[in-house]
Amino acid sequence: MEQLLDRYLKGETSPSENEVVEKWLIENEPESTEWKRLDKPARDQWMSMIFNDIQATIAKSDQPLLQRPTVHAKQKTVLLWRKVVAAAAILAVLLSLFLYFPVRQTGQNAANLAVLSVPVNQKKKITLDDGSIIWVNSLTELRYPKKFAGSTREVYLSGEAYFDIHHDASKPFIVHTGDVKTTVLGTAFNINASKNLSTVVVTVTRGKVSVADQSRVLGYIIPNQQLTYDLKNRKELKRTIDAQSVIAWQGDLYFDDITFYNAALLLQQRFNVRIGFANTQIKSCRFSGTALKGDNLDQILKVICAFNHAVFIHNADGSITIDGKGCN
Numbered sequence: 001m002e003q004l005l006d007r008y009l010k011g012e013t014s015p016s017e018n019e020v021v022e023k024w025l026i027e028n029e030p031e032s033t034e035w036k037r038l039d040k041p042a043r044d045q046w047m048s049m050i051f052n053d054i055q056a057t058i059a060k061s062d063q064p065l066l067q068r069p070t071v072h073a074k075q076k077t078v079l080l081w082r083k084v085v086a087a088a089a090i091l092a093v094l095l096s097l098f099l100y101f102p103v104r105q106t107g108q109n110a111a112n113l114a115v116l117s118v119p120v121n122q123k124k125k126i127t128l129d130d131g132s133i134i135w136v137n138s139l140t141e142l143r144y145p146k147k148f149a150g151s152t153r154e155v156y157l158s159g160e161a162y163f164d165i166h167h168d169a170s171k172p173f174i175v176h177t178g179d180v181k182t183t184v185l186g187t188a189f190n191i192n193a194s195k196n197l198s199t200v201v202v203t204v205t206r207g208k209v210s211v212a213d214q215s216r217v218l219g220y221i222i223p224n225q226q227l228t229y230d231l232k233n234r235k236e237l238k239r240t241i242d243a244q245s246v247i248a249w250q251g252d253l254y255f256d257d258i259t260f261y262n263a264a265l266l267l268q269q270r271f272n273v274r275i276g277f278a279n280t281q282i283k284s285c286r287f288s289g290t291a292l293k294g295d296n297l298d299q300i301l302k303v304i305c306a307f308n309h310a311v312f313i314h315n316a317d318g319s320i321t322i323d324g325k326g327c328n
Helices: 002-010 015-028 040-067 073-111 243-250 260-271 280-284 297-307
Strands: 113-118 124-127 133-136 140-145 153-158 160-164 173-177 180-184 188-192 199-206 209-212 217-221 225-230 235-240 253-259 275-277 286-291 311-314 320-323
Touching: 002 015, 113 124, 133 140, 140 160, 180 188, 188 243, 199 209, 199 217, 199 243, 217 225, 217 235, 225 243, 253 260, 260 275, 260 280, 260 286, 260 297, 275 280, 286 297, 297 311, 297 320
Parallel strands: 153 173, 275 320
Antiparallel strands: 113 140, 124 133, 133 160, 140 153, 160 188, 173 180, 180 209, 188 199, 199 225, 209 217, 225 235, 253 286, 311 320
16 A cells, blocks of 8 residues: 555555555544545645655664564564554554644635525525536525635535536536535536435436445446435435426426325425425325426416315415315
C-alpha cells in the first residue's frame, strides 16, 4: 500500500489502481469524514501527509533492527512490540488528521456557497458556472458555488430539481441530498428529496448516474429508470418508469401508479394546502392519471376521488379532508 500511495501521489497509477487507493480510503475512513468533498490539491496534501508519516514511522521502527541484526528472541519480541505501539501511535495521529482536515475544508467551502430558495407556487431556472442548467421546484433550496474549482462540481439540494448537466469527464458533477450522493459526468435527471416524503428519488432522462449513501453504492440508473431510497429503512428500489411523467412538475402533473397518500403530498406542495384523510385505508389506494397544468385543485380531486371511491371536503381552516370507503 505504501508503494501504491507513492505512485498515486506521482500520478503514475492506472485508473484501476486509482480505484484501489480510493476504495482503501473510503473503507478506512470514519463515517463523519468526507474524503470525496476534497478537491485535488487538498487530497494531494492529505495523502502526502499520510505517506510522509508512514515512511517516517517505518524508518524509525526499523532502525534498531538494522543496527542489531543478531538479537535474542526476547529482544526481538520487545522491538516488535515497540514497532506495533509506534504504528498505533502514528495511526492515531493520522486518524486525527483525517477527522480534522476534511471537516475544516468543508467548512471553508460551505461559506462560499450561494443559496437559492424557491418559495411556494414558484419555480426557478438557474445556469451554473459550467453551463449546467437546473430547474428548481417550489419549496426547494439549492446551495451551489458561484464558480467551480477543483476536480469535482458539487451542489446541495433539499427539495426537488431537474438537472441538465454539461459534460466534463474530468470533473464529475455531484448532488448531495443529506447522506445520499448522486454522481454524473454529463446527463439529465430529476431528484426529489422533499423532507416530508422521507425518501430520495432519482430519475434519469438522459445518460447514466450512480447513487450512493455514506457506506455503499445504491445503484446505477439509465434513462427511464428510477431509484427510490428509503431514508428510514436504508433500503433502495430500482424500477423502470416513464421519466417524462416524473419531470412533469415543470408543466403537467402525472400520477404513475401512485398511492393516494403520495398524490396528496404532491398536491399539497403544488397548491400549498393541507390534505388529510378521515379513512386511513384510502391512503394506500393506487392509481395513474394526468393533471393538466391549468387544472385547479377541485378538478383534480374530483377525478382522483372518483377513481378511488372517495369524496373530499373543504374545511373552515382551509384544509381538505378525504373520506369514503376507498378502493378495498
